[in-house]
Amino acid sequence: MAKLNQILAVEKGVKAGGQRAITDAYHAIQKAPLLSGLSRTYQPIDDEGEQLPPESTRVQVKAEEVLADVAKALTRLFDVTAAKDWTNTVARADVVVDGQTLLRDVPVTYLLFLEKQLVDLHTFVAKLPTLDPAETWTFDDNAETWRTEPVKTTRTKKVPRNHVLAEATDKHPAQVQVFTEDVVVGYWTKTAFSGALPARRVNELLARVRKLQDAVKYAREEANGTEAEEREIGAAVFRYLFA
Template sequence: MTTRLSQIVAVEKTRKTEAYGALTAAHHEVMKSPLLTGISRTYRPRDEEGEQLPAESTRVQLRAEDAISRALSGLAPFYDVTATKDWANTTARADIRIGDQIVISQAPVTYLLFLEKQLTSLHTFVEKLPVLDPAEQWSWDDQAGVWRTAAYETIRSKKVPRNHVKAPATDRHPAQVDVYFEDVPVGTWTTVKYSGALPATRRQALLDRIQLMRDAVKYAREEANSAEIQNQHPGATLLNYLFAA
């Protein structure tokens, strides 16, 4: 009998929950000693005139073998589903295509799942790469191996004290002078800015390419998951061996 890998993946979680539930329930059952215990007591007086007492009995409510059977009935389907998925992962494959180009040929499902996670990480990494300040005009400097702006000049000024005579000196009073500072150009700064950041267009192109690949990997995974696979049933064989009488 064949099925699709996507169907197996869809029910795997349910089978796992059912299996662990059955095993846990069986474990809790066998921990309740009174359920596993029974007794039968009858009373016989020493002579015929002695008091007659009714028999007493407690029935065994749980057999350990029954608990084992219930646990195994839940475990076997889970083992089978997992086996089918793992066997299928060795055969279910698909090409990663972008347009007419095959980037990776016949990639297995496990590798496609790996790539999806890696491409998500790469997208986050590229998304946070710094870009050049759009307020500046940048050009590539082959010699320095970085981006640079055109040189621009700024004036360097220095504050020079100046005297302002408010009142000239007389025979009786000294001159009244205010001191103030004047900005006087003393030189010129020539500035060139450099940057190792990326042009915004380069970063966007990388993000677009990564997203294109993410989509291609997703399509390939869906194609691989739709492949028909052979159901596997090793669960009962394994468990019967382990719990054989």
């Protein structure tokens, strides 16, 4: 008796063969000349008349034979698909991670679903934002975010100043040069906050996703080792359809 993984291995080829058979059959029955034949002989009106050879055309396509070929090809497809679907209702396995059973008796169809979802989750987790490694971060329980230590910086303001180049005399006014000077007028205290995650946290999550992906694959392989429930569905269907 075949196992489910053996049924899955041949399913694609059987589907292709069934599709090809029905396509070929459809094209064959559309060609009217292939379905037609004739036989005719010639007899002159008297013995002195011209003698002509008989003519004949053989029927190349017989609809009943086409039906039989289609039934044969699709019967195999129907039976293989039935074996897969019936076995899928009983094929189950446990998902085990690090020796601990995370999920019990999971149907193989759900394992396939889970496997595809975990691919998307891996992509999502890999794209999670991480904290700037150039900063030192601590978790702020009150704000429920990560924060840096406060950094104090000065605020300056440009203040105009006068520089006397030459004092005034009774004949000349004073010569004064105007310039600006940066003067500290206050202080900024800056604390950065972030809702991103530490890189180590993202790496831990990725490791968990990968472990679960492996566990689901192992479980799927185990479930696919279930003995296939072979069913003769095709014969019953085509006995009714083409009888």
